[in-house]
Amino acid sequence: MFIEIETNSVVPIYLQLAQAIIEGVAKGELKPGDSMPSVRAFAADLGMNMHTVNKAYHYLEEKEFIQIVQKKGVFIHENGVRNASSSDRERLQKDLRPIVAEALCLQLSKEDLEQLVRDIILDIKEER
Amino acid sequence: MFIEIETNSVVPIYLQLAQAIIEGVAKGELKPGDSMPSVRAFAADLGMNMHTVNKAYHYLEEKEFIQIVQKKGVFIHENGVRNASSSDRERLQKDLRPIVAEALCLQLSKEDLEQLVRDIILDIKEER
DNA sequence: AGTCTGTTCTATTATTAATAGAACAATGGA
DNA sequence: TCCATTGTTCTATTAATAATAGAACAGACT
Numbered sequence: 001m002f003i004e005i006e007t008n009s010v011v012p013i014y015l016q017l018a019q020a021i022i023e024g025v026a027k028g029e030l031k032p033g034d035s036m037p038s039v040r041a042f043a044a045d046l047g048m049n050m051h052t053v054n055k056a057y058h059y060l061e062e063k064e065f066i067q068i069v070q071k072k073g074v075f076i077h078e079n080g081v082r083n084a085s086s087s088d089r090e091r092l093q094k095d096l097r098p099i100v101a102e103a104l105c106l107q108l109s110k111e112d113l114e115q116l117v118r119d120i121i122l123d124i125k126e127e128r
Numbered sequence: 129m130f131i132e133i134e135t136n137s138v139v140p141i142y143l144q145l146a147q148a149i150i151e152g153v154a155k156g157e158l159k160p161g162d163s164m165p166s167v168r169a170f171a172a173d174l175g176m177n178m179h180t181v182n183k184a185y186h187y188l189e190e191k192e193f194i195q196i197v198q199k200k201g202v203f204i205h206e207n208g209v210r211n212a213s214s215s216d217r218e219r220l221q222k223d224l225r226p227i228v229a230e231a232l233c234l235q236l237s238k239e240d241l242e243q244l245v246r247d248i249i250l251d252i253k254e255e256r
Numbered sequence: 257a258g259t260c261t262g263t264t265c266t267a268t269t270a271t272t273a274a275t276a277g278a279a280c281a282a283t284g285g286a
Numbered sequence: 287t288c289c290a291t292t293g294t295t296c297t298a299t300t301a302a303t304a305a306t307a308g309a310a311c312a313g314a315c316t
Contacts, residue, residue, distance in 0.1 A: 070292080071291085
C-alpha cells in the first residue's frame with residue numbers, strides 16, 4: 001500500500017494518512033478484518049510520530065472504518081464496507097456541498113460533475 | 129442573503145462565510161459586479177470581527193470569486209462565474225477525492241453519488 | 257470637511273497539529 | 287514463565303492557526 005504524505009499541504013498529515021487508508025478500503029486493497037500496522041511500526045515506516053498515527057486511527061474509528069482492540073491491534077472494521085447509514089449520508093452531503101457550490105460557479109453542469117466523479121473513481125481504483 | 133454560521137463547527141467561521149458567499153454566487157443571488165458589504169459593516173451584521181470577514185474576502189479573492197479594490201470596496205469578480213480553468217479543475221478534483229473514496233467504502237454506486245450531487249444542487253438552488 | 261474604504265500594525269487568547277519520552281496493563285508467542 | 291508488542295495515558299514543548307481587539311493610515315467619495 002502506497003502512502004504519500006505531502007508535508008507542505010494545508011491538510012494535516014494525520015488526515016492525509018486517514019484518507020489514504022480509506023482509499024485503501026475503497027479500492028479493496030484493505031478488506032474488513034485485515035490488521036493494520038501498530039502505531040509504532042506505522043509511524044516508523046512513514047517517518048512520523050506514533051501519536052500522529054494514533055490520531056489518524058481514532059479519526060477512522062469514529063467514522064467506523066477501523067476497529068481498535070485494546071492491547072491486540074487495529075483492524076479494518078468488519079462493517080467498514082457497508083451500506084451508508086443516514087448519518088453517513090448526512091456527513092457526505094455536508095462535505096460535498098461547498099464543493100458542489102464551487103463547481104456551479106465554475107459552470108460545471110451535472111454531466112461535467114458526473115464525469116469528474118467518474119474520473120476520480122477510476123483513478124482510485126486503477127492503482128492496484 | 130441568509131448566512132448561517134455554526135459557532136461550534138469544526139470548520140472555521142471565516143471559511144463558513146466564504147462558502148456561504150460562494151453559494152450565493154452559485155444560485156445567482158450574487159452576480160458578477162455586485163458589491164459586497166464593507167468588512168466593518170459585514171462584521172457588525174454577522175456579529176463577528178472585521179478581520180475575520182477580511183480573511184474570508186482574501187480567501188475568496190485568491191480563488192478569484194471576488195475582487196478587492198483598494199479603498200473602494202469588494203465586488204463579485206467579473207470572472208466569478210466562469211468556465212473552470214485547469215487549476216480550478218485540479219482543485220475540485222483534489223477536494224473531491226477523499227469524499228468519493230469514502231462514498232465508495234459506503235457502497236455508493238456512481239448512480240447513488242450522482243443522485244446525491246443532484247440533491248445538493250437542488251438544495252442550493254431552491255433557496256431563492 | 258468628513259465619512260468610508262481596505263490595509264497594516266501590534267497584541268492577546270485559545271485551539272490544533274506534531275513531536276517527544278516515559279510508563280502502564282494486557283496480550284500472545286516462545 | 288519470560289518478554290516483546292499492543293494501544294493508552296500522562297506530561298511537555300513547539301509551531302501554526304483562528305479569532306478577537308484597537309489603533310492608525312491613505313485614498314476614494316460625497
